[in-house]
Amino acid sequence: AQSVAQPEDQVNVAEGNPLTVKCTYSVSGNPYLFWYVQYPNRGLQFLLKYITGDNLVKGSYGFEAEFNKSQTSFHLKKPSALVSDSALYFCAVRVGFGAGANNLFFGTGTRLTVIP
Amino acid sequence: DTAVSQTPKYLVTQMGNDKSIKCEQNLGHDTMYWYKQDSKKFLKIMFSYNNKELIINETVPNRFSPKSPDKAHLNLHINSLELGDSAVYFCASSRIAGGGEQYFGPGTRLTVT
Numbered sequence: 001a002q003s004v005a006q007p008e009d010q011v012n013v014a015e016g017n018p019l020t021v022k023c024t025y026s027v028s029g030n031p032y033l034f035w036y037v038q039y040p041n042r043g044l045q046f047l048l049k050y051i052t053g054d055n056l057v058k059g060s061y062g063f064e065a066e067f068n069k070s071q072t073s074f075h076l077k078k079p080s081a082l083v084s085d086s087a088l089y090f091c092a093v094r095v096g097f098g099a100g101a102n103n104l105f106f107g108t109g110t111r112l113t114v115i116p
Numbered sequence: 117d118t119a120v121s122q123t124p125k126y127l128v129t130q131m132g133n134d135k136s137i138k139c140e141q142n143l144g145h146d147t148m149y150w151y152k153q154d155s156k157k158f159l160k161i162m163f164s165y166n167n168k169e170l171i172i173n174e175t176v177p178n179r180f181s182p183k184s185p186d187k188a189h190l191n192l193h194i195n196s197l198e199l200g201d202s203a204v205y206f207c208a209s210s211r212i213a214g215g216g217e218q219y220f221g222p223g224t225r226l227t228v229t
Contacts, residue, residue, distance in 0.1 A: 034217060043120070043206055043220035044159075088157060103149070103171065104218065106159040 002027045002095040004074075006107035013081045014115050021076040021110045023091030032094035033074045034104065035065055039087045047089075050074060061085070081114045088112075119143050120221040122207050128227045129197055137192045137224045139207030148190035149208040149218065150182060159206075165190055197228045 004025045013019045025031050032051050036044040048059025055067045065076045076089060088111050092104040120141045129135055141148060150162040163182045164171045170182065179195045194201060204223045210216040 036220075038157075041223075043222045044208075044218075046217040046219065049217055090159065103161050103164050105161070109157050109159075 002031075002093045003105055004033070004091045004093045004107040006089075006091055006110045008110050009108070010111050010113070012113045012115060015083055016080050019078050019081040019085070019112065019114070021089045021091075021112060023074045023076065023107060025072050025074060025091075025093050027093060031067075031074075033065075033067065034092040034094075035059065035063070035074075035076050036090045036092060036106075037061075037087050038090065038109075044090065047076070081112075083114045083116050086112055086114045120207055120209055120219050122205075122221040122224050124224060125222065126225050126227075128229065130229055131197055131199060133197050134193070134195045135197060135226070136194070137205055137207075137226070139190050139192070139221055140188055141207075141209040141219070141221075142188065143209055143219060145209035145211055145216075145219070146187060147210050147216075148184070149210075150190065150192050151206040151208065151220075153204040153206060153223070155203070162192075163190075194226075197226075199228050202226055202228045 006023055034049045035047040037047055038044045047063050048057050050057045050067045058064045063078050067074050088109050090109050091107040095103050095105045123138045147166040149164045151159050153159050161173050162176045181193045183191045204225050206223045207221040208218040210218040
């Protein structure tokens with residue numbers, strides 16, 4: 001079965017420092033991987049996705065993620081954290097076929113806090 | 117214009133009641149979804165639907181049913197509400213083509229008393 005895991009419930013980083021939010025995946029076949037961000041009392045916003053091609057994927061708000069097949073990881077990164085990046089981050093993997101082709105299995109989320 | 121909208125934003129109701137949550141998308145997408153986010157922020161797919169096929173997560177009770185009057189709408193009906201149904205429900209949409217990212221609505225916070 002397709003799944004993702006986010007090993008850290010909470011990540012704290014100082015403003016201006018680089019940040020990493022970790023995600024590992026378990027899939028059969030080629031993975032379709034996604035990162036979403038959820039701000040308080042809001043819906044999820046798409047950040048970036050990996051389907052094929054370059055292992056380094058660039059997304060919204062200066063975020064990027066590196067697909068690593070040998071380590072089955074898809075970590076989210078940003079070179080310089082902003083206080084406004086504080087939010088809940090979800091990694092997701094595509095599951096299913098047909099009408100369910102884009103069904104997503106979400107990780108448990110990582111709360112990122114950027115400290116001024 | 118809001119891409120994916122849901123109404124109501126908040127819904128407080130008593131056990132045993134029947135309620136509906138409406139969802140509309142103006143993105144021209146052909147697939148829509150309902151997710152449940154529990155108090156621990158865990159997100160689980162409930163349904164995905166396009167005009168041809170409904171995919172139901174087998175763990176969803178049959179008290180929950182999606183209704184789609186057209187491609188732009190997917191409403192969620194819940195019968196005989198239970199305390200455990202309290203959660204935030206999110207609607208989303210995407211293109212059916214593989215790898216299409218999903219766009220989420222703002223959520224409906226359902227509280228069952």
